Amino acid sequence: MASDAALLIVAHGSRRAASNDEVRELTRRIEAISADHYDPVACAFLELAEPSIPDGLRALIEGGARRIVVVPYFLSAGRHVAEDIPGEVSLVLGEFPDIDIRIAPYVGLAAGIPGLVLDQAAAL
Amino acid sequence: MASDAALLIVAHGSRRAASNDEVRELTRRIEAISADHYDPVACAFLELAEPSIPDGLRALIEGGARRIVVVPYFLSAGRHVAEDIPGEVSLVLGEFPDIDIRIAPYVGLAAGIPGLVLDQAAAL
Numbered sequence: 001m002a003s004d005a006a007l008l009i010v011a012h013g014s015r016r017a018a019s020n021d022e023v024r025e026l027t028r029r030i031e032a033i034s035a036d037h038y039d040p041v042a043c044a045f046l047e048l049a050e051p052s053i054p055d056g057l058r059a060l061i062e063g064g065a066r067r068i069v070v071v072p073y074f075l076s077a078g079r080h081v082a083e084d085i086p087g088e089v090s091l092v093l094g095e096f097p098d099i100d101i102r103i104a105p106y107v108g109l110a111a112g113i114p115g116l117v118l119d120q121a122a123a124l
Numbered sequence: 125m126a127s128d129a130a131l132l133i134v135a136h137g138s139r140r141a142a143s144n145d146e147v148r149e150l151t152r153r154i155e156a157i158s159a160d161h162y163d164p165v166a167c168a169f170l171e172l173a174e175p176s177i178p179d180g181l182r183a184l185i186e187g188g189a190r191r192i193v194v195v196p197y198f199l200s201a202g203r204h205v206a207e208d209i210p211g212e213v214s215l216v217l218g219e220f221p222d223i224d225i226r227i228a229p230y231v232g233l234a235a236g237i238p239g240l241v242l243d244q245a246a247a248l
Contacts, residue, residue: 007245011200019200022232030238038245069245075199075231076135076143104244107199108146112243114154116234121131121162121193124228 005100006065007038008056010085011073013045020049023073038069046080046088053088057101061092067100075108129224130189131162132180134209135197137169144173147197162193170204170212177212181225185216191224199232 009030011023023043031041040063044056051059053070060068070089072081089101107113133154135147147167155165164187168180175183177194184192194213196205213225231237 009241014200014202016202019202022200026238026241030241033238034242038242069248071241071244073199073241075197076138076146078138078140078143102248104248107237107240107244110240110243110247112236112240113231114150114157116231116236116240117133117150117154117195117197118158118162119234119236120195120228120231123234124193124226 004037005067005069006060006063007034007041008053008060008068008070009041009043009073010053010056010070011043011045011049012080013048015048020045026073040065043073046084053085054092057089057092058095061096061099065099069102069104071104072106074106075113077106077108081106128161129191129193130184130187131158131165132177132184132192132194133165133167133197134177134180134194135167135169135173136204137172139172144169150197164189167197170208177209178216181213181216182219185220185223189223193226193228195228196230198230199237201230201232205230 009027014020027041027043042056044051044053072085074081089103093101133151138144151165151167166180166184168175168177196209198205213227217225
């Protein structure tokens with residue numbers, strides 16, 4: 001089956017390399033379970049790590065993506081989710097107006113979050 | 125059935141009141157689905173919002189909790205998860221050495237996270 005779209009997971013980015021590597025590892029795990037639907041799956045960072053959101057989007061477009069779904073890897077809707085991520089995406093939409101880039105609801109809005117919190121409590 | 129423990133969901137805290145209210149609303153939703161197992165379910169904030177982690181723990185203890193599970197509502201293991209939350213918890217353990225307080229793995233470690241990211245991509 002041909003993939004529908006490329007997926008870009010956007011995290012905040014950290015001074016701790018291990019935190020950024022955690023996002024990269026998550027990206028690989030997501031790619032492994034979703035290659036039929038999203039291909040490729042990549043990640044980008046708002047700050048403090050590479051690639052930036054515009055660079056991440058440009059790399060996907062240069063690789064042939066025509067449709068990209070951006071998932072903000074954030075638990076709450078602060079300024080980063082409400083303003084900064086849309087601003088960075090708009091920048092690239094200005095350069096490539098024929099590419100379909102959409103921003104999905106951030107992870108904290110997922111219906112599965114309460115269950116996930118309880119899973120972690122039970123993991124003790 | 126008697127509840128096993130109290131649950132304290134610990135978030136970073138934000139200058140945006142709406143972000144903090146989102147955590148409080150999540151806390152109510154978790155309490156609604158877990159009252160048999162964790163009771164009460166409360167939240168606390170590392171900074172920028174009330175209650176603080178020590179105050180949140182003290183309120184649970186004063187309410188009768190003898191066992192408390194703390195779930196860090198964070199997606200990655202930065203300094204906040206690795207040092208700040210354990211430090212705040214230790215403070216209260218020093219005051220109440222006979223209370224059993226344990227810190228669960230942070231939310232970003234949950235096995236369900238990759239599926240949740242894909243759920244959000246599909247929500248578009």
